[in-house]
Amino acid sequence: MKSFQYSIFLLLIAFTSCTGEYDEDISNVIQRKDSEKTIAISGIITSEYSKQTIVVSRSIDFSELYLSSDGNPNKFKDAFTNKRVGGAKVSVEVAGKKYDFKEIHDSINYYGMAYVEIYYESVDSFAGVPNQEHKLVVEVEGKTYTATDVMPQVSEITFNENSPLYLYLWGGKGSGDTATCYPEYLFGQQEAFIMGFRAIPTPEAKQFLGEEDHNYNELISNFGHPSYSFRQLASPQLIGAVSENSGITRINPGNSENMDLTDTVAISKMSCSPPYEYFLYCLFQNLKASKYDFGEMSSNLPTNISNGGVGFFSACDVKRKDFNKWELTSLAHSIGNIVEPR
Amino acid sequence: MKTFYKYIFLLTSVIAGFSAIAQDFSISGYVKDSASSEVIVGATIYEATTNTAVISNEYGFFSMRLKPGTYTLECSSLGAKTQTQNVQVADNMRVIFRLPSQSYDIDKVVVHARQQTSDVVTKHLSAKQIELMPSTFGVPDVIKVVQTMPGIKTIGDGTTGMYVRGGNRDQNMIRIDEANIYNVSHMYGYVSSFNPDMLNEVRFYNSYFSPEYGGRISSVLDAQMKEGNLNSFSGSALLSILTANATVEGPIKKDVASFFVAGRRSTLDIIHKFSDIVNVPAFYDVNAKVNCKINDKNRVFLSSYISSDYQKYPPFLESDALNVSGTARWISELRPKLFLTTSVVASKYSNKTNFLDSTKRTWLVGVNEYTAKSKLNWYISNNQKVLVGVQSSVSQLTPGKTGDVANSISDMQLFEPSLFANHTISVNNWTFMYGLRITQYHNFGEATWYTIDNGLAIAENKESSGIWNSYTCVEPRVHIAKKIKDSELSASFTRTSQSMQSLSNSKLNYSSLETWFCSSPNLKPVEAENFSVGYTLKKKNIGLLAEAYYRNIHNQIDYIDHAYLLANPYAESQVKAGKARAYGFEIAVNREGERNQISASYSFAKVLYDIPEIMDEQYRAPYDMPHDIKLQVTQRIKERWSCSALWVFASGRPGTFSQGYYEYKGTKIPIYNKRNSDSYPVYHRLDVSLHYNGKPHKHYEQNFSIGIFNVYGRKNILYYDFATDYAYIGGNLTTIKEQYNVKAYYFSAFVPNFTYKVSFK
Known part of the structure; x- marks a missing residue:
């Protein structure tokens, strides 16, 4: 009976993992159909x-x-x-x-x-x-x-509680410190726009970082998530935590409690035509799908390029304004809590 | 005048005499297990001189008509010894058959696979058959057994999803004691919701199903729980790699009332508490039933099912699924030929997912269903019976609720009244079954829905009370069969409809991230016309089943590109409806020997979607896997030893693979082939198991089995993950090169399993 019990114990332990993974032979996967x-x-x-x-x-x-x-x-x-x-x-x-x-x-x-x-x-x-x-x-x-x-003509910069915004951080020169937000859902009657939030480095931060236009991601990755100690050097706190991997998170632009009185945020608002809005919406779904196993249908992004081209050409009306902490707080309505990046 | 009355008297006597000679009498009663008094479903009662055969219904009841005289009735059933009774028919009479079970040391161990050689209408599965089939982890599983039937498709290991003749996995009705089960699986699909210990019988319909069944278009899996031993107490305990089971049953009052309780709990999560593996799912389920005989003609059943699943997938999410159902049934023998069944069912399904990241979001899906049903079986004669009935269901659906109203999908309510009738008549080796079901689907009560135009929600509609949207579906059903010596030719046509659908676009088969919808102003009910022709042959110990079918589906939905279902209040805008068609054929051959049973099946199936708003040409359904082969062997080695093997092969399922990318503002955008135009590699595996049935003792029996799932370690792909990555190469690692990786995920290969069971009596 003892050896029987021991055998059962070994069999139970043997089952330690449900799934495995391996690198697939590419020739099994690449099936050149629309490969031009x-x-x-x-x-x-x-x-x-x-x-x-x-x-x-x-x-x-x-x-x-x-x-x-x-x-x-x-x-x-x-x-x-x-x-x-x-x-x-x-x-x-x-x-x-x-x-x-x-x-x-x-x-x-x-x-x-x-x-x-x-x-x-x-x-x-x-x-x-x-x-x-x-x-x-x-x-x-x-x-x-x-x-x-x-x-489309862009409307004034406001924070409408009925327009939940999602954050997408784009990399690349000049835009690395811009947190960009897009409407998540498509609702025909809603104006589509892109909001950009760019922390303007305080003089102390510029002194610390030098005169170069540092990539925001670099600031985050080198110095960790925005913290109270970093707040004294720059003013990214308004944006909340951002992901160095172009994560998508939800922000509340009104939650400016971590801003100093001297901090300034440059906010831009760009209008999106309905086709461009749909392109961005699909781009987001694609990015989400790449992160999670329960993602969306694998499919190509829409395009307005003719003759078999891909990508998108868009025309956007832009408004910009700098806000300090008090202006921002009085302007914004509460639309949720700042959350950590996914 | 005297003469007149004399003639009247004479005429009356002659007429009475003739009437007495011509009059049939009803012989009705029940077929039961001799030890437990449990009813036996599907037993055959046969009378040789008149060549009359009837089948016991789902309550063990049978009714036969014979002229006055002396007869020998023979009653037989799978897993039981045949019994005969001599009857003297002079009036309506009652007959009870009590059949002893087959025990292993006396008769055949090999269990007949009736589902492969019986008539095409009903495929029966017995508990013994389920027990002996090789199973994934040594846990007997009815869904896994059904998946081995010809033409039943699955996608990937472990899953309990079934794709039957072109139907999606949510288009199968799966029920236990008349309660619909929405969560059919435990533990990522490796264990089904059916505890085999609690099963009395399982019937599977994929060709013609009675108008009594409605609400799903593809197939019906109807499981009936045991009723409990009316004579003595008994129980069992089972231990395997995945589960620990226990049952207990016995009389509440001997021959009058009994109870049955079966429970299971997962064991893997307990084992792995001592390891650092955290994402081990856990579950428990309990089936309970009380059976009470009011009098000889009336019985009441109360049954319930509770199951709970918990799985954690750190750092992403954890989920909790709960299934609770209760059925109250009253069966009444109004007359020897009239059998009335009335049932009331309440069920609740909820599935809550908590996201573990900083968003702390939740996703709640649920269905509450309340059904009242009454059906009358009228056994007109040995060759004729009529079924009429009425059913009414109210469902409250929670398609998806988060903590934020703005991101939640509005609750919906559905009222579903139905009428149904079926007539069966057999004449000169012909059998005709025809019937009609009329169902209405009404949206009613408080709800918010959106007018969808060109894929966008353009207007919000708030409903507060009353019926605000309706559909009516008329479902004729016909089956014709002709017996020719040892064979039977048949043809069927059925029209079926379905309001409730499950939407889940996860690439994982076992994902709990789904949502249940019902028909609405934006989504019409799915309707299907099903045509099939079949041929069966039973000669000596060889059986052959061949069937071809064609199915036309209307309002079949599929997801738009980039569909986003979770936390999307406009989720209905993420699907488009169109048509689908499926066609194919299935061939199965079965040989039953004294010591073995061999069966082989091949099926070809094609499923195409035609949804112009998604693609302007026909495309493969996500479960279009044309070829399917199954080979099963069960062999008795010694008196108490038997072994079994199962080999399955299936075409690779469709996929949509990326073939390259382009850059947009520094972001890599994949370029995909057309939807479902690629294929995963073919699927095949071999399972083996060895069974030992201990010598029965006075108070207990034990049996043991060990097995191996996927003996030769085939890595059948669950899904692919595509990514590009950077590699530093070169002698000084100064050159960045880009590489393309495809990671393939598969279920573990070569998985040993064991089961130990002891039954007490």
Whole structure:
């Protein structure tokens, strides 16, 4: 009986794990059906008078990326090259005027490695026009891609308790310290907009960080989540905790209790046309799905690029205003608690 | 005048004489187990001289008509010894058969797989059969046994989801003692909600089902609980890797009232308290029943089912699911030919998920259902019976509630009255079954719903009282069969409808993140027309079943791209409705030998969705797996030893894989192939088990089984995870390269299991 009991005990312990995982052989998965490489175009024309930018790149096929067991370097791609496309002819038409773009080669340094980024910048500064259709034309590699978007007029900066906002932090130069919020659900009668919150470093913070335009993510990742000690150096507390992995969380812009009286937050509000709103909504679902096992349907994002292109071209009206702690508190209504990033 | 009265008297006598010669009498009664007095369902009562056969119903009741005379009635049933009784028929009479169980050391150990060779209408499963089938963790499981039937599809290991002839997993009616079960699984689906110890009989319908059954379009799994031993106390205890079970039954008053209680609790979570593995699910369930004979013609049953599931998946979430149901039934033999059943059922299902991150969100889903049903069986003659009935259900649905009203889906209420009737007649080897069910689906009471236009919610509608939306579904059903010597040809047509649907777009089969909806102004009830033709042959010890079918589904829903169901008050805008069609055929062969049983089945099935608002061409359903092969062998080795093996093979299920990406503002955006145009690898595995049945002692019996799930360790994929990652390569690690990874997740391979059971009497 003792040996019987012991056998049962061993059998029970043997069952210690339900699932396993392994790296699948890519050839079992890559089934090249709609595999033609596509041109991806992205750009936002704003109502702010400035040089506008458009990015033209090429999709990457996964068959180019898998790491072979023999470590053959030809089997995978450089991380930052061969995606941007040069040699394109780019123009934007709005309100009867046509603006040409020129190709820019930007040298960037990423973790000590030098790369060249290609994008297109308008020859002249111009501003998008609210309530007008904006048309993009890109001629590249023997094909012509067009896209149109009508720029909605943006309303004043307020915090409406009926418009729950979700936070998405975009990386990249110049936007790393901007926490950007989008409406989560699609409701036809609701205005769609993007809210940007940018902490303006206090003089003490600038002294600590130097004059460079530091990436906000870098500040967080190097110094941890915003804390009371960090509050004395900069003013990110309004935004609450953000995730260095582009997490999505819910914020209450009115919860400014952690702000100093001298802290300033630059808030921007950008209007979204209904097609752009839907594009952003689907982008969010895609990002959520990548984080959780109980995600959404795997499917392609919508696009307004013609001729088989992907990406999105949008036109957004922008309002900006700086707020100090008291202005913000009196403006905002309570729409929930600050929560930690997911 | 005298002469006139003489003639009248003579005529009356002649007529009375002829009447006496022509009049049939009713022989009715019950078939019971001789030891426990438990009723036996589906027993055959046969009279050879008139070639008359009838079947006992779900309460063990049978009714037969014979002319006056002397007859020998033979009563037989699976798992019981055949018994004969001589009867002298001169009036309506009562007959009770008490059949002794088959015991292992006397007769065959091998259990017949009737479901593969019986008529196409009803597939029966006995508790013994369930016990002997190889199971995932040594735990006998009725759902796992049903999944081994030809044409029943599953996706992935462990899951209790069934896909029957093109129907989704929420399109099967699964019930215990007339109570619908919404959460059919425990422990990620590795154990079903059916405790085999509590089962008396299970019937499965996937071809023709009586108009008595409604509310689901695809199949019916109808389980009946045991009633309890009316004669003496008995019990059992079982221990396996996953569960510890116990049952106790006995008379409350001998031959009058009895009780039965069966309980289970998970064991794995207890074991792993001593390890650092935290995401081990836990559950318990209890089935209880009281059976009381009011008098010879009236009986009352009270049964209940309670189950609770808890699983934690740190650091993301934990969930609690609760299933509670209660059934009160009164069966009454109004006349020898009239059998009335009235039942009242109340059930509650709730599933609460708590997110463990800083959001501290909750997600609550639930269904409360109240049903009253009455049906009258009229056994007109040996060859004819009529069923009529009425049913009324009220359901309160909580499709999804969070702590925030703005992110909750409004509760809904559904009133579902139905009328049904069925006529069965057998003439000259022909059998005709035809009937009609009429069901209405009414939304009523307080609710908020949204007008959806072009995928957006554009207007809010608040309802406060009364019926504010209705659908009526008419469901004709016909089955025709012709017996030709040892074979039978049959054809069926049924129309079925379904209001309540489960929405869950998780890639995990066992995800608890689902929501239950009912029909509404935005969602019509799903309706299906089902056509099938079948052929069965039973010759000596070989059986053959072949069936082909076609199913046309209307208002089939699927999710839009990027559908977001959780905490979305406009969740109805995330689905689109269209059509689906399914077709295929199933072939099963079974051979029953003295010491073994071998069965093999192959099925081909195709399921296509046609929903233009999602894709402008037909596409594969998420459970479209064309080929399916099952091989089972059960062999008696020695007097008390037997072994069994099960090999299953299935085509890989559809998937939507990404093939590349592009960048948008520094974010990688996957590029996917068309929906469901890819396939996971094929699925196959071999399970084996060895059974030992101990020598029966005076007061107890014991049996033991060990087995291995997935003997050759096939890594059947649960799902893929796609990601790109960066790799530093080169001799000085100064070059960043990008690589593409696909992680495959699979259920454990080569899983040993054991079960030890002791029964006391």
